[in-house]
Amino acid sequence: MINLENISFDHCIKCTICTGYCPVAKVTHLYPGPKQSGPDLERLRIKNQRLVDASLKYCNNCKRCEIACPSDVKIADIIGSAKWKYSKKKLSLRDFLLSRTDLMGRVSTFFSPIVNFFTRLSVVKFFLDVFLNIPSKRKFPKYAYKTFRQWFSKNRDSQENFERKIVYFHGCYVNYNDHDLGKAAVAVLNALKIGVVIAREKCCGVPLIANSYFKKACKNANHNIKTLGKAVESSDMKIISSSSSCTFALKYEYANLLELDNSPIADRTEYITEIIYQEFEKGNIPKMKPVNIKAAYHAPCHLERMGSVIYTIGILKKIPGLELKLLHSECCGMSGTYGFKKECYQISQDIGSDIFKKIDKIKPDLVITDCETCKWQIEENTVYETIHPVTLLSRALEANNS
Amino acid sequence: MNYDCIIIGGGIAGLTCGIKCASEGLRCAIISSGMSALHFSSGSIDLLGSHSGQDVIKEPYTELNRFIEENSEHPYKKCGADTIKDAFSFFQNEVSAQGLDLFSNEEKNHFHVTPVGTLKTTFLSQQSVFNKKIRDAFFRKPKIAVINIDGFRDFYPAVGRINLKKNRLFKDCEIITGSISLPDIKLNPKNPHEFRSIDICRIFDSYLDLNKISSLISSVAGDADIVGIPAFLGLNNYTVIIKSLREKTGYIIYEIPTLPPSILGIRLDNILKSRYAELGGVFIAGDRVIGGKISNGILEYIHTENHPETRLYAGSYVLSTGSFFSGGMTSNVEKIQEPVFDLAIDYDKGRENWRGQAFFHPQSHPFLSFGVKTNDYLNPYGPSGELIENLFCTGAVLSHYDPVKEGTGSGVAISTGFLAGTQIVQRKTGQNKRDHD
Numbered sequence: 001m002i003n004l005e006n007i008s009f010d011h012c013i014k015c016t017i018c019t020g021y022c023p024v025a026k027v028t029h030l031y032p033g034p035k036q037s038g039p040d041l042e043r044l045r046i047k048n049q050r051l052v053d054a055s056l057k058y059c060n061n062c063k064r065c066e067i068a069c070p071s072d073v074k075i076a077d078i079i080g081s082a083k084w085k086y087s088k089k090k091l092s093l094r095d096f097l098l099s100r101t102d103l104m105g106r107v108s109t110f111f112s113p114i115v116n117f118f119t120r121l122s123v124v125k126f127f128l129d130v131f132l133n134i135p136s137k138r139k140f141p142k143y144a145y146k147t148f149r150q151w152f153s154k155n156r157d158s159q160e161n162f163e164r165k166i167v168y169f170h171g172c173y174v175n176y177n178d179h180d181l182g183k184a185a186v187a188v189l190n191a192l193k194i195g196v197v198i199a200r201e202k203c204c205g206v207p208l209i210a211n212s213y214f215k216k217a218c219k220n221a222n223h224n225i226k227t228l229g230k231a232v233e234s235s236d237m238k239i240i241s242s243s244s245s246c247t248f249a250l251k252y253e254y255a256n257l258l259e260l261d262n263s264p265i266a267d268r269t270e271y272i273t274e275i276i277y278q279e280f281e282k283g284n285i286p287k288m289k290p291v292n293i294k295a296a297y298h299a300p301c302h303l304e305r306m307g308s309v310i311y312t313i314g315i316l317k318k319i320p321g322l323e324l325k326l327l328h329s330e331c332c333g334m335s336g337t338y339g340f341k342k343e344c345y346q347i348s349q350d351i352g353s354d355i356f357k358k359i360d361k362i363k364p365d366l367v368i369t370d371c372e373t374c375k376w377q378i379e380e381n382t383v384y385e386t387i388h389p390v391t392l393l394s395r396a397l398e399a400n401n402s
Numbered sequence: 403m404n405y406d407c408i409i410i411g412g413g414i415a416g417l418t419c420g421i422k423c424a425s426e427g428l429r430c431a432i433i434s435s436g437m438s439a440l441h442f443s444s445g446s447i448d449l450l451g452s453h454s455g456q457d458v459i460k461e462p463y464t465e466l467n468r469f470i471e472e473n474s475e476h477p478y479k480k481c482g483a484d485t486i487k488d489a490f491s492f493f494q495n496e497v498s499a500q501g502l503d504l505f506s507n508e509e510k511n512h513f514h515v516t517p518v519g520t521l522k523t524t525f526l527s528q529q530s531v532f533n534k535k536i537r538d539a540f541f542r543k544p545k546i547a548v549i550n551i552d553g554f555r556d557f558y559p560a561v562g563r564i565n566l567k568k569n570r571l572f573k574d575c576e577i578i579t580g581s582i583s584l585p586d587i588k589l590n591p592k593n594p595h596e597f598r599s600i601d602i603c604r605i606f607d608s609y610l611d612l613n614k615i616s617s618l619i620s621s622v623a624g625d626a627d628i629v630g631i632p633a634f635l636g637l638n639n640y641t642v643i644i645k646s647l648r649e650k651t652g653y654i655i656y657e658i659p660t661l662p663p664s665i666l667g668i669r670l671d672n673i674l675k676s677r678y679a680e681l682g683g684v685f686i687a688g689d690r691v692i693g694g695k696i697s698n699g700i701l702e703y704i705h706t707e708n709h710p711e712t713r714l715y716a717g718s719y720v721l722s723t724g725s726f727f728s729g730g731m732t733s734n735v736e737k738i739q740e741p742v743f744d745l746a747i748d749y750d751k752g753r754e755n756w757r758g759q760a761f762f763h764p765q766s767h768p769f770l771s772f773g774v775k776t777n778d779y780l781n782p783y784g785p786s787g788e789l790i791e792n793l794f795c796t797g798a799v800l801s802h803y804d805p806v807k808e809g810t811g812s813g814v815a816i817s818t819g820f821l822a823g824t825q826i827v828q829r830k831t832g833q834n835k836r837d838h839d
């Protein structure tokens with residue numbers, strides 16, 4: 001049966017502008033580009049599912065095609081759901097491991113010194129390369145010892161004193177890898193006189209979607225819609241996240257791609273810098289000391305798709321002593337787990353090569369970006385420390401307190 | 403307040419305005435959804451091509467005063483001939499500072515060839531479409547070779563040749579056609595590759611051996627003087643590629659604009675965006691402005707589709723959302739509307755009068771000149787008729803001009819974008835509105 005509700009492909013005027021902005025099609029002929037893989041082939045796929053072709057896996061879901069399309073065709077959603085609906089997921093240990101960020105995190109944070117030691121050994125890297133098709137050139141992000149939640153539960157009491165509160169969806173990265181970012185988010189929100197609440201949460205599902213584990217992604221999504229929805233139902237609290245991709249999933253992907261009812265949380269969910277921006281606009285700006293640095297800012301694809309870059313730049317411009325260089329908006333190539341796959345590694349590097357060169361030319365003191373996987377890509381390919389805008393904001397506050 | 407000026411729509415009008423404001427040190431943001439009409443355009447800039455749609459204007463600056471007199475509600479009337487001239491020289495300087503030179507025929511119009519071999523009057527073009535050498539070659543009745551690349555389906559040299567031959571200018575020129583195969587290209591055998599202008603452009607930009615391609619071109623073009631080739635000679639390295647092909651083959655290399663995506667247009671778009679960014683402007687590409695709050699003749703704030711609850715504040719705002727094609731105007735069975743603020747518009751209420759007699763007609767289509775109604779300073783009127791002082795409208799969203807019939811498309815966009823920018827800078831620096839007389 002043809003689903004007549006989902007015919008945004010019919011708005012396509014065949015201008016091929018989307019393909020002009022696809023970072024993957026730009027660097028490889030293995031991928032025919034969004035126009036062909038999206039609206040063109042969807043016409044055939046809805047009639048005969050066997051016409052699905054394997055090149056769909058090269059789409060890294062950056063959504064840049066959708067931003068470019070003058071006719072509002074939901075190209076990446078068409079491609080994403082084609083992967084889900086028409087193709088069978090082959091068993092892959094690698095994809096399983098890469099996409100189970102919370103499972104891997106729980107195990108690894110417990111043994112973090114050992115895990116961090118082993119993932120940096122060349123023998124282990126060789127093994128991962130040969131048996132799991134994870135390129136040996138990739139560095140794994142370091143795991144933290146214990147979880148952010150454990151830290152937070154010890155500090156929960158201090159949050160009770162705030163009249164206004166917000167639900168913070170910390171995500172896997174903060175929980176298992178970068179507690180400092182979570183702590184920075186809490187510190188900045190507290191400085192704005194907002195207390196932090198943490199609900200029960202599962203991985204937002206972005207890595208699961210990217211590796212076509214749609215059933216598991218739906219399960220996680222339903223869990224998050226339920227628990228986050230419950231946390232805000234009897235108040236006007238907002239839900240925020242410090243990860244652009246988690247925010248994107250909660251707010252849009254659950255409904256547009258997974259076709260779930262995320263109405264209890266969709267309108268409440270915002271990316272963290274938007275909330276901070278709103279406070280700044282109201283005049284609620286904490287005291288900050290000049291940071292006196294030059295920084296290059298890279299806008300992640302999903303933040304771009306949400307139109308939220310304006311808020312991040314808005315708050316960065318309020319940090320005294322920050323010389324901000326905006327990088328031309330383009331995909332860095334990492335795209336979550338994409339760059340960790342051997343078959344996509346070179347594509348991922350080629351996509352990012354322009355950005356690396358531009359950063360080197362600027363010679364900044366550090367790079368700022370909102371997304372953890374962009375951070376990994378930039379740190380691996382340049383010599384510069386790469387941090388989250390909220391981390392920089394908290395450093396400006398710290399300077400003030402000391 | 404974070405911004406002095408927020409511009410809605412990032413086509414040539416919005417970008418010109420943004421560059422003007424940013425170059426004067428204003429904090430600017432452009433919010434734009436979807437790529438603009440530049441991606442569909444020839445990449446050449448029209449200033450004024452015709453009074454009636456049937457005549458051809460040779461010297462647009464000379465004719466401007468008469469044109470303005472005869473069209474009292476035209477956006478050009480609001481700019482005035484001097485501002486239009488200033489706007490063009492500002493525009494030309496800014497794109498040139500970013501590395502793209504635009505050529506005019508010593509302030510006269512010239513023509514460019516369309517993908518089907520017809521001619522269009524225009525005012526500024528990139529070097530591969532118009533320069534002094536091309537013009538001089540025409541006086542010598544050159545031999546022309548129109549060449550395609552095998553597999554490119556959006557261009558038919560034979561059709562181009564037939565149409566060119568119908569034209570007086572080309573009647574005595576020998577025109578030959580041919581095609582070449584790109585050497586060493588890497589295509590995926592599993593995918594019936596698309597091979598549109600953008601795909602070929604990327605091959606030129608990345609790894610094509612220009613020596614090989616030059617000798618292939620020479621083998622087809624023989625003793626021709628000019629080689630016409632679809633405009634896909636690179637998006638990043640086009641200056642080097644075109645220069646090198648010219649030197650290696652000895653021909654004048656002429657780029658013919660293609661069907662979308664138009665590489666010539668995208669080059670201009672990229673240059674304008676880089677210029678704007680270099681001057682410190684912020685460009686937000688992933689969101690659409692859906693409305694704002696207007697009270698007492700002032701637009702207080704705006705909000706967007708993805709963030710309906712967040713208010714974006716600025717001192718001045720610009721509406722550069724284009725015409726029907728870009729969603730700046732919308733229509734349904736009953737009426738025509740400006741969708742963001744529901745501004746007052748000029749249009750013919752009788753639906754039967756919206757379109758012309760034929761699809762291609764010198765008199766064009768009436769709907770093309772429907773648009774937002776503004777005062778002499780480009781300020782529009784709100785839904786209840788009140789003037790909105792800090793909102794300026796520029797480009798194709800304006801009423802009373804027909805880019806097709808008059809050949810004024812990008813000219814109006816540049817002139818009104820520049821005029822709005824100038825006024826916003828003045829507002830910011832506390833000066834009074836310029837003396838219009």
Ligand SMILES: Cc1cc2nc3c(=O)[nH]c(=O)nc-3n(C[C@H](O)[C@H](O)[C@H](O)COP(=O)(O)OP(=O)(O)OC[C@H]3O[C@@H](n4cnc5c(N)ncnc54)[C@H](O)[C@@H]3O)c2cc1C
Binds near residue numbers: 439
């Ligand atoms: C197909 C085509 C070809 C043309 N070719 C030529 C040519 O070769 N030479 C020439 O001189 N003129 C040409 N023109 C005339 C053209 O109208 C102008 O030259 C010029 O491009 C108009 O620029 P603009 O900035 O006013 O609008 P546009 O280029 O249409 O830009 C408007 C932008 O605003 C965005 N937008 C719309 N609504 C919103 C919203 N609510 N929120 C945020 N963003 C929004 C749109 O997505 C778009 O990116 C052509 C026009 C068309 C339609």
Ligand code: SF4
Binds near residue numbers: 013071075
């Ligand atoms: S940009 Fe949009 S309309 Fe153009 S080909 Fe791509 S999907 Fe179709």
Ligand code: SF4
Binds near residue numbers: 022058060062063065
């Ligand atoms: S989502 Fe990104 S990678 Fe996928 S088709 Fe669109 S532009 Fe290309």
